[in-house]
Amino acid sequence: MDQPTTNVLLIEDNPGDADLVRLRLVEGQSPVKVNCVNRLSDGLASLARETPSLVLLDLNLPDSHGAETFRRLMEHSPNVPVVVLSGQDDEVLAMKAVHHGVQDYLVKGNISSKNLERAMRYAVERQALLRSLEIAQKQQLEFKNQFLSHVSHELRTPLTCIHQYVTLILDGLAGPVAPDQADHLKTILKSVNQLHAMIRDLLEATRAESGKMRIEPRCVALGELLQQAVAMLRPTANEKKVGLEIGLDQRLPLVQADPDRVLEVLINLVDNAVKFTPADGAVMLQASLVDADPDSVYISVSDTGRGIGPEAKALIFERLYQDPDSVDNNRSGLGLGLFICREIVRLHQGRIWVSSEPGQGSTFTFTLPTYSLAKLLAPVITHQNRLRSDFVLVRIELTPLSNPPRGNWKETWQQCLEIVRRCVYLDKDLVLPAMGASGAAETFYVVASTDLQRSGIMTTRIREQLERVSDFKAKCTLNITTMPVDLQHAPTDESLDQQVQNVVGCVTKMILASMERKYLSAGKSGQNAN
Amino acid sequence: MAKPKILVVDDDPDLVRAMRLRLRANNYEVTTATDGYSAIASAQKDRPSLIILDLGLPVGDGFVVLERLQNSDVLAGIPVIVLSARDPQNNEERALKAGAAAFFQKPADNDELMNVIRVSIGPEGAQRAAWPS
Numbered sequence: 302m303d304q305p306t307t308n309v310l311l312i313e314d315n316p317g318d319a320d321l322v323r324l325r326l327v328e329g330q331s332p333v334k335v336n337c338v339n340r341l342s343d344g345l346a347s348l349a350r351e352t353p354s355l356v357l358l359d360l361n362l363p364d365s366h367g368a369e370t371f372r373r374l375m376e377h378s379p380n381v382p383v384v385v386l387s388g389q390d391d392e393v394l395a396m397k398a399v400h401h402g403v404q405d406y407l408v409k410g411n412i413s414s415k416n417l418e419r420a421m422r423y424a425v426e427r428q429a430l431l432r433s434l435e436i437a438q439k440q441q442l443e444f445k446n447q448f449l450s451h452v453s454h455e456l457r458t459p460l461t462c463i464h465q466y467v468t469l470i471l472d473g474l475a476g477p478v479a480p481d482q483a484d485h486l487k488t489i490l491k492s493v494n495q496l497h498a499m500i501r502d503l504l505e506a507t508r509a510e511s512g513k514m515r516i517e518p519r520c521v522a523l524g525e526l527l528q529q530a531v532a533m534l535r536p537t538a539n540e541k542k543v544g545l546e547i548g549l550d551q552r553l554p555l556v557q558a559d560p561d562r563v564l565e566v567l568i569n570l571v572d573n574a575v576k577f578t579p580a581d582g583a584v585m586l587q588a589s590l591v592d593a594d595p596d597s598v599y600i601s602v603s604d605t606g607r608g609i610g611p612e613a614k615a616l617i618f619e620r621l622y623q624d625p626d627s628v629d630n631n632r633s634g635l636g637l638g639l640f641i642c643r644e645i646v647r648l649h650q651g652r653i654w655v656s657s658e659p660g661q662g663s664t665f666t667f668t669l670p671t672y673s674l675a676k677l678l679a680p681v682i683t684h685q686n687r688l689r690s691d692f693v694l695v696r697i698e699l700t701p702l703s704n705p706p707r708g709n710w711k712e713t714w715q716q717c718l719e720i721v722r723r724c725v726y727l728d729k730d731l732v733l734p735a736m737g738a739s740g741a742a743e744t745f746y747v748v749a750s751t752d753l754q755r756s757g758i759m760t761t762r763i764r765e766q767l768e769r770v771s772d773f774k775a776k777c778t779l780n781i782t783t784m785p786v787d788l789q790h791a792p793t794d795e796s797l798d799q800q801v802q803n804v805v806g807c808v809t810k811m812i813l814a815s816m817e818r819k820y821l822s823a824g825k826s827g828q829n830a831n
Numbered sequence: 832m833a834k835p836k837i838l839v840v841d842d843d844p845d846l847v848r849a850m851r852l853r854l855r856a857n858n859y860e861v862t863t864a865t866d867g868y869s870a871i872a873s874a875q876k877d878r879p880s881l882i883i884l885d886l887g888l889p890v891g892d893g894f895v896v897l898e899r900l901q902n903s904d905v906l907a908g909i910p911v912i913v914l915s916a917r918d919p920q921n922n923e924e925r926a927l928k929a930g931a932a933a934f935f936q937k938p939a940d941n942d943e944l945m946n947v948i949r950v951s952i953g954p955e956g957a958q959r960a961a962w963p964s
Contacts (some may be wrong), residue, residue, distance in 0.1 A: 454916045454917055455916075457938065458843065458937070460937075460938055461939075462843065464938035465846060465849035465938070466845075466849055468941055469853060472853075472856075497938060504918065508920070703950055704950070712923070712927065
């Protein structure tokens with residue numbers, strides 16, 4: 302039988318070992334071509350040019366040692382089969398490499414042409430199997446996404462019809478409705494809304510799973526969001542006679558987060574908490590700072606329900622998980638809520654976890670990054686460890702011309718924000734995250750390392766680009782103002798950190814002064830965060 | 832003053848009937864179509880003040896209808912509100928680019944929908960409220 306040539310990349314710096322392996326390869330039955338290099342960097346360079354059938358890898362090379370060697374190689378070329386050549390005293394490390402995903406290892410000194418050939422052949426076969434499994438999984442995921450997207454569309458159509466007719470009758474548009482009948486209709490409407498929420502979750506979870514979920518972080522005061530969540534769930538809690546309270550840390554800084562998404566997480570957690578708390582129990586929402594982790598705000602939702610057992614605790618954030626003990630609590634949804642929460646928190650670079658003792662209630666906690674102007678600004682207002690010289694603050698205000706705004710306002714201002722981001726220099730200007738909850742008028746701030754005169758070029762560019770947005774002038778008015786950042790005192794002996802803080806302080810003051818009064822209280826705590 | 836006329840386009844006749852009842856109760860005159868072709872024909876004949884348009888339609892889907900409307904001098908000015916069960920993530924931007932004034936996913940909130948209808952029809956149908964600054 303005519304066998305195909307096996308192309309081997311041998312990465313081995315000891316000439317004696319390399320020759321021995323080469324010899325064993327030539328002795329084998331099947332045709333082999335060997336490319337031998339003695340440094341990992343040369344190996345990676347070779348892999349970048351062409352893909353061999355497999356790699357034979359010594360772990361101790363002049364430019365890389367031990368575990369680092371296979372980690373770097375596999376990160377560079379995850380799909381190439383690797384067989385490690387280990388020393389006799391190194392089998393533990395070699396086993397570690399196998400756990401990390403290399404196909405096999407051979408102990409130097411015990412290499413025969415037969416076991417080498419066999420190891421190589423199996424390595425190639427196994428890698429090929431693994432690869433086709435990966436492809437199949439990917440296709441399956443894609444199919445599942447398409448299927449769910451289709452199903453959710455098909456489910457919405459009859460649901461819309463039910464929704465329309467129920468609201469039609471409830472609103473009295475089909476004749477007078479007796480109070481009893483109205484109550485029954487409200488029950489139907491509640492179930493319709495639950496079904497609607499499930500369909501939304503289904504699509505949302507699919508999106509999270511395939512990495513298509515997006516967030517738009519803003520500078521947000523958490524207190525307002527907590528209050529919104531509580532206001533939305535107050536009726537349900539009252540109905541169940543469950544107390545619902547908020548505890549806010551007075552020092553609470555602003556956070557950098559997508560307010561709509563965070564509200565989604567809060568509603569989900571509070572809704573669950575209310576659901577699993579018996580009458581006369583209480584649900585508490587808290588936002589606080591933890592001294593050991595000053596860059597995060599901790600938001601927790603505690604209940605006085607019956608708690609969660611250890612097995613459930615480990616799985617509760619997984620997709621489709623249902624606590625077996627709560628199945629009797631029939632309308633508990635699809636088991637997607639906490640999975641979606643986890644994905645949203647993860648997109649914010651936060652963490653989410655639950656602590657609970659059976660019978661003692663549970664506490665769900667998640668973290669969000671604090672909004673720190675200093676951290677955001679430092680990279681752009683300094684250059685080679687020195688503060689740049691001139692700064693201006695540009696304020697771009699978009700005010701919709703009608704209420705509600707024409708078209709999709711969120712889409713419009715996000716498009717505008719993208720345009721503004723493209724109009725600045727990434728290394729010396731910064732478009733700050735939008736402020737407050739997204740609502741009607743949107744204000745963006747740009748801190749630019751430039752003087753007042755040259756900033757005119759930037760603002761002209763921004764104005765021209767924005768006015769090209771389709772229908773821009775029919776949708777909103779644009780107001781751009783430029784203010785120089787006046788650093789009152791700048792003693793030269795200040796450390797760079799102090800100089801940055803000085804700029805941050807000035808910029809914060811200017812933003813606060815130019816903002817509406819309703820943001821003032823939130824902004825004051827924001828200063829502490831900087 | 833004559834009531835503003837709204838053309839409702841949806842291939843589900845039950846939904847069309849419900850929409851007609853609700854819109855009439857809100858003081859609009861209503862005409863209807865259940866496919867893309869008759870939607871255009873009806874728009875040409877009736878010259879509605881606003882069109883509520885589904886995307887999945889027989890004989891020319893919602894996007895075809897949007898394109899036809901945009902390409903017509905006399906019809907391009909009619910505001911179109913898309914009301915579809917499709918995923919907004921894939922369809923909202925496309926619909927707005929094709930000329931729609933707004934996108935609602937089914938089932939839509941009635942109050943929000945009525946509000947956007949009122950604003951889109953403009954001054955003769957409803958007063959334009961200035962956004963509080």
